[in-house]
Amino acid sequence: MSEQTGADAARNVSADREISADGAGDDYEHHGGFPVYEPVKAGPNYGTFVETFRRLQDLMVSTHAPDDVIDRAIEQTEALVELLAPYEVPEGRSPAGFNVELPGRGSALLLPWKIEKFGEDGVRERGMFRRYHLGGNGAAHGGTLPLLFDDLFGMVIHANGRPIARTGYLHVNYRKITPIETELVVDGWVDRVEGRKAYCKAELRDLDGNLLADSEALMIQLLPGQQ
Ligand SMILES: CCCCC/C=C\C/C=C\C/C=C\C/C=C\CCCC(=O)SCCNC(=O)CCNC(=O)[C@H](O)C(C)(C)COP(=O)(O)OP(=O)(O)OC[C@H]1O[C@@H](n2cnc3c(N)ncnc32)[C@H](O)[C@@H]1OP(=O)(O)O
Numbered sequence: 001m002s003e004q005t006g007a008d009a010a011r012n013v014s015a016d017r018e019i020s021a022d023g024a025g026d027d028y029e030h031h032g033g034f035p036v037y038e039p040v041k042a043g044p045n046y047g048t049f050v051e052t053f054r055r056l057q058d059l060m061v062s063t064h065a066p067d068d069v070i071d072r073a074i075e076q077t078e079a080l081v082e083l084l085a086p087y088e089v090p091e092g093r094s095p096a097g098f099n100v101e102l103p104g105r106g107s108a109l110l111l112p113w114k115i116e117k118f119g120e121d122g123v124r125e126r127g128m129f130r131r132y133h134l135g136g137n138g139a140a141h142g143g144t145l146p147l148l149f150d151d152l153f154g155m156v157i158h159a160n161g162r163p164i165a166r167t168g169y170l171h172v173n174y175r176k177i178t179p180i181e182t183e184l185v186v187d188g189w190v191d192r193v194e195g196r197k198a199y200c201k202a203e204l205r206d207l208d209g210n211l212l213a214d215s216e217a218l219m220i221q222l223l224p225g226q227q
Contacts, residue, residue: 006114006115006116006117006118007100007101007114007115007118009115009117009118009119009159010100010115010118010155010159011100011101013118013158013159030163030221030224031163031164031222032163032164032221032222032223032224032225032226032227033222033224033225033226033227034164034222035091035092037092037098038092039098039099040092040093040094040095040098040099041095041098041099042095042098042099042102042106043095046095046099046102046106047099047102047103047106050096050102050103050104050106050107050108050112051103051112053108054108054112054130054132057108057130057132058130058131058132060132061131061132061134062131096108096109097109097110100115100118102114103127109147110147110151111127111129111133111144111147111148111151112127112128112130113125113126113127113128113148113186114126114127115155116185118155118159119159120159120160120161121189122156122159122187122188122189122190123152123155123156123159123187123188123189124185124186124187124188125148125152125185125186126183126184126185126186127183127184128180128181128182128183128184129144129178129179129180129181129182129184130180130181131180131181133180134180138177138179138180139177139178139179139180140178140179140180142172142174145172145174145178145204145213145215146170146172146215148186148204149170149172149186149188149202149204149215149217150167150170150217152186152188152202153167153170153188153200153202153215153217153219154219155188156188156189156190156200156202156219157190157198157200157219160190160198162190162193162198162219162221163221163222164221164222165196165198165219165220165221165222166219166220166222166226167217167218167219167220168197168217168218168219168220169217169218170215170216170217171215171216171217172213172214172215173213173214173215174212174213175211175212175213175214176210176211176212176213177212178204178212178213179206182206183206183207184204184205184206184207184212185204185205185206185207186202186203186204186205187202187203187205188200188201188202188203188215189201189202191216196220196221196223197218197219197220197221198218198219198220198221199216199217199218199219200216200217200218200219201214201215201216202214202215202216202217203215
């Protein structure tokens, strides 16, 4: 299992484990009150759809267009909302977040990073903070790093074979400026386990190996019925 890499390993683990359609043979009560998710496979162009939306998000925060262009942008955005609104579905029924081969698993909320390694010994992702994630003076917004770490820790728990957990706390040490539009790597792993409590750690580095930020989180296994 730890020999596998990236999205294939994540997909296989999810298939082997509890994310099944009917929960048959699962210890699903160990996932607290979480519903049984059936992975929703994205169509062939879903990745392009999400990437185009991300490009729009980048432009939303990096343009200063004339009023008539803004008026046209409103019209076109309203048309897009009208196009998509009829297809709104409840939680767990959209491909967003379930497709491990796509950056950010195909969710526009998540950082558009790709899973490189997914094993019991940890999860590695590679990607960039984009213009959309800018804080100030070329650095990623400080609030976007906990988003990266929190989602990573969710996957670390899953890859480690533990039931779904919620974050009790998440601590981030900002060691150096985290640049946008620069390829970076993040590694996360379970450091130690005490009953329901899994203490996880992660490190964010640039490609020269410089430590930009590290994080520690307490991931608490849910009790039956817990949301
Ligand atoms: C092809 C298919 C692909 C599918 C996708 C594939 C891969 C994806 C993989 C993974 C993704 C899957 C799922 C992700 C799902 C979830 C991850 C989301 C992570 C989050 O983002 S979630 C949001 C933020 N999170 C919250 O919204 C939590 C709000 N909260 C609560 O819901 C409760 O708080 C709860 C239930 C957590 C615990 O409540 P409780 O009542 O059961 O337990 P209690 O309070 O007794 O704590 C038990 C022990 O933890 C200690 N403890 C607690 N808190 C502490 C703290 N802050 N500091 C130090 N110690 C602490 C206590 O001291 C005690 O310790 P002790 O037992 O030693 O006394």
